[in-house]
Amino acid sequence: MSGFLWGALPYIAFTVLIVGTAYRYWTGERGWTTKSSEFLAKDSLKVAGPMFHLGLLMAFGGHVIGILVPKSLTDGVGISEHLYHIIALAGGIPAGLLFFGGFFLLMQRRFGNPRMKVNTSTMDVWLYLVLFLTLVTGFGGTLMNAVGLLGDFNYREAISPWFRSVLAMSPDVELMADVPLIFKAHMVMWMITAIIFPLTRLVHCLSFPFEYFLRNKIVYRRK
Amino acid sequence: MRSENSDTGEEIIPKLSILRERDDVVELMLPYFGNDRGEKSMISRAVPVKKIKTCDGVKIVTTVYDLTLANYGIDTGLGGECASSYEDDTPYTPRWQEKFTGVKAEMVIHTAREFADNSLKTHGRTMVIMGGGINHWFHADVIYRTILNLLMMCGCEGRNGGSWAHYVGQEKLRPIEGWARVMTGTDWQGGAKLQNSTSFYYFATDQWRNEEIDTAPLVSPDTTPRYRHPSDYNIMAARLGWLPAYPCFNKSGQKIFDEATAAGFEGIDGIRKFVAQSLKNRTLEFSWEDPDAPENFPRNLFIWRNNLIGSSSKGHDYFLKYLLGTRNSIFAEEESVVKPQEIKWRDESEISGEGGALQGKLDLLVDLDFRMAASALYSDVVLPTATWYEKDDLSSTDMHPFVHPFQAAVDLIWEARSDWDIFRTLAKAVSKVATEAELPVYKDVFAVPIQHDTEGETAQPEGKILDWSKGDCEPVPGRKTMPAIAMIERDYTKLYDKWVALGPAIQKGNGMKGLGWASDDLYEEIRTRNGVVEDKNLISYGMPSLYTAKKACDAVMGLSTTTNGKVAVRAWRDLERKTGLSDLTKLASDRESERFTFEMVAIQPRETITSPTFTGSNQNRRYSPFTVSIEQLVPFRTVTGRQSFYVDHELMFEWGESMSVYKPILDFKPLKNPLGQSKEITLKFLTPHNKWSTHSMYFDSQQMLTLFRGGQTVWLNEKDAESIGVRDNDWCEVYNRNGVVISRAVVSPRLPRGVMFMYHAQDRHINVPGSKISGTRGGTHNTPTRIHMKPTHMIGGYGQLSYGFNYYGTTGNQRDIYVVVRKAQEVDWLED
């Protein structure tokens, strides 16, 4: 089982993510949109939208550092384990609160306002569930770990190296063996997220308009 | 009309005024209606006269011009109550009118001078557009004459770019000579029962039981009215042959025939004698003398091409109460301010039982419709019909000289059929049942009123009323002291046979407006063009087919002056013969070879050919009415052959309207006791034309409703709204004795104070809740209104006042109405 979960599923997830998204972009650009619902419910988005996205960006940044930067590096520059954790929590808790809090407000908005129904497909509902589980396992796990409920588990010694080994095309399944259940669940959740990614509105993450800064104000095109 | 002595040919220059040659000055008392409520008075004016010796002694005469100036109060140096300047507050100066209209005297003077100045400079190209905005008022006829006087004095009538442009919904079909024959079935046999609907519905919906008009305050101060209740005048009109009245008699036509035959009266002359005798000794009565007797009820009603229940029913709730016998919102008490003399009044208890009027007079209401609006909702049977883009038909108006086609752009869906096909199918079904039931040929005896453009116009000379029922004279049928009596044989087993063909009567000739011409060659041409009826079992075998709407259109256009050049030339020739003029045919001879067909107008709508059926020439110019009279000297169809400032009928004198005069709007209280449960305001109730619909058509489409407030609205002034605590979009109840409307308010500074607009027509099937006042659903824009009949519209048998189909009076006016408005206490959607 663990062989599949930690040795095969990640690749399935990445493949579906990349190929699926490319396919969707190629054939279904018509439907590629942020699905913004501010038009339907503006006031309730005022706090929830920025809050959620800010928390997301912060959490994403934190994940990048926490997973891709090896422990050996931080040790090498003199950041102790303890200091690292303080920094991680100092960034991570607010990120998580914003992320989670924003998510909660968004959920309340989406399922509490009858106008939102027309912006909520079945896929959106599943996405909410998947994101919720991803969030709650991640944030929950982090909190539990911070208060010591998970023993002296250090994800930088298990999950991060495992992830890097997957990227290196040489998955070290063993590393995941003693990871607490909640974090294992978190792993499964990101993979599920990646698999459904091309089928959901999440594709809009890839459309951040970087080119806008380099572009002329007025765009002309030939017919 | 030439100003020459017809014996000697000597030119006659008629005097406009005899002021300078007068023999004497006479005091003329004219009625004045502009005092405060109820107070009538006479004004004394001075008129110059000449004395003429006649075989009846010396008579004094004056000119209409002198009378008119005296009427207006212009000071001609003769004394009397006239105005020395426009500043005098004397009827009818600019200063005098300020108190009624709020328009400053200076503005009136300025406008009048511009009007006249422009008319001088352009030789009469000043125009007044009027129509529904005026003729929805009771005294519209007087107002029309006032404006027409203005146009006549400035020489604007009959001038392109000037004159009176009549914009009102009485659309006449331009190819009228063909249409009239086909639609009345007179291509087979004579005598159609055509009726002015105002009178018909007034009696059928028992609005006479709840009449608020007492004629006494409304007539000239120097006389007492012949009748106090308006319905009495209408019954007199039926009796004297002034107006049609259907249902006709209190016995069926067949019964009259049988009784006449049994009594030894033979042939049509015998029947006429019998009817005259029976009416005189009252063994036969007109139906309207007892509208609540079941034998006088109209029983079957077909609604077609209109929305009678939801739109045009003035006194909508009376239609519901008496015609249909269903839930309505009329306030309970029936109180006619005066009782009619000529109607048998049956108490409410009498008419509420089984089969009584209160159960609903109609047995069957059939609606040909494509919308589930009020007419369809309230009908017994709805026959789904085609819309404009699903059928073939013709369209034209009397205002613009073009003929357009309707054409099917898409096929019909479900079970819908075109009107033409529906009626043909019904004809077939009726014939089938008639044959199975072995119905004998039905001999229908009925009355036909004295017609305009016939000799009948001289039937009752000098405008004197001679009422045979009061012994003033004998009842003489035909164009005399009573209506003509006609008899038609109706063979219902052959209805279909006749329906699908153009009948042989056309071969004998056709005509319109007093002119006639040969039409046998036209009949042959239509036979060739349309093909013939091929069923040997039909009596119409071999006759020109009218099976499809397209064929009917082609037949209609082939028979009409405006769409077939050679018919126009014939008509002009007949007019030449009648008038002695010699150069009329040239108005159409350049188009003599044209014959419109459906195919032609489908490619491009055509401009009509100039014809004597219409008063104006559109030969190489746009159409303006009366140009033929002004330019070609064809007489106007009036008593004098000229346009009139003065009408001398006895009934006009009774109402003080021999000349145009100021008459205030009717001023009845909206109801006896307002409810007074909350803040209320009384407002004038007007029903101008809707912007979001063509009458009720299109109103209920989602796109049109979205373009404004999404349902019924009533408009009122901001300050009026404030006084009753109503804000924009609040629900309001609008009521008077005729019923209750519940609608959302539009609050605007665009209206003056004291007025409410409920645009017509918004029907009652979209977003209309119930009202606590009536306990039922709110009504239509015609719920607060009711029919007001004016006796001067009923005059007949006298010149231009004679009856003609779709021509003149009784108008369906309904704006002399007040309503009480309050904020709705509760909005109940009545889902039960």
Next chain:
Amino acid sequence: MKIKAQVSMVMNLDKCIGCHTCSITCKNVWTNRAGAEYMYFNNVETKPGIGYPKNWEDQERWKGGWQVEDGELTLRSGSKLTRMLKLFYHPEQPELDDYYEPWTYDYETLISSPRKKHQPVARPRSLITQQRMEIKWGPNWGDDLAGGDDARADVNLKKIGQEIALEFSDIFMKYLPRNCNHCLNPACVAACPSGAIYKREEDGVVLVSQETCRGWRHCVPACPYKKVYYNWKTNKAEKCTFCYPRLENGLPSVCTDTCVGRVRYMGILLYDMDAVCDAAKIPDEKMIYANMLDLVKDPNDPAVIESARKSGVSEMVLKSAQESPVYQIIKRWKLALPLHPEYRTLPMVWYIPPLSPIAKNFEDRVYLPKSEAMRIPVEYLAALFTAGNTRIIVETLQRLLDMRAVMRQKEIGETLPQNLEFEPLEYERMYRLLGIAKYADRVKLPAGLQGKTHEELRELQGSTGYACPGGCC
């Protein structure tokens, strides 16, 4: 000088009767589908009034259009960076209730209702939630001055500083039909982060690519006229397309074609693309109209023709520009004005301002009064069309009055007014184009805007649906 062609429209407000045919025909063709049903690419507003969406002209609130900062044009809604920050929530975005919640009726109730005590009615339900709805606002709620207080909230009334009470005695009213102006300096194009909105080189039509649009919805608040809309179903932006499939075939837009009053004109203007930015960024907003006139070039000027040919303007388009009714009206006769030039987008739909009845309190004794004597305050028209410059309004209205005077003189020989701007014959031409306004005179569009070569067209002949398997056409 870089001369390009722009399809342009003129609307003669002197003849608009507010029938809304243009709105209905446009809606039936383009926006009768879910997600777009609340959109009116073309709508008609009664002025004074707050219009659709509510109070769209209040740029203090909506921050649409451009402004000049340190001599440069920037979008009022902020810099590119600010725009990025507003990705997740845009404070100036209009929402559904600023337009209206679209509804329909339960018509089936009328047909399928069982026997009941009371007559059935069709009641409204929301097209968004499908639930029962009370109708509280619509796209034309203030028609004909319905709702007086809303009419008084018109920002143009506030701008003119006078006390306009809008009482019955001094009431005035006009209709303003509006669609996308296909501006020369479109704010919507500048605001779109993904570059999905573009202006076509060949004819200046501004379109939203439904492929490229990512639903950032920045175009919606950026347009000061609020003529880009968000489709709540496809979650992309949509707008008036000037009916470009018809334009490409020499046909006018549906609104122009179906206008009952014949108030619309369409044709080609040649303009100098290089001068657009400078024209828009002149600090004094009252000068923008004059700049716009300067941008529009004489299609008969040889230098202009040469430059146009160099820029790829085809011969047919050039010919069209030379026959252009909109050029006549806008540049030659100076009868048409841009709507709110102070937004600096350089709109290419122009309006002939309306004459109006004489104010009641004016005692002029002439047939044709001065414009100041008319009911609609000149200041109000100036707030709409000239950034407050009343002199231009008076001059423009005077030209219309002069036309009437000349035509009257022709009929009845009254004396001509002094100091006429044009020759009498010119006024007769004006009358023919504005008064008679025949279809063929009002619309002059080249049919060859496809910009394809003969070979390309040959390839395409009869190929729709057959060529390009996989559907890439």
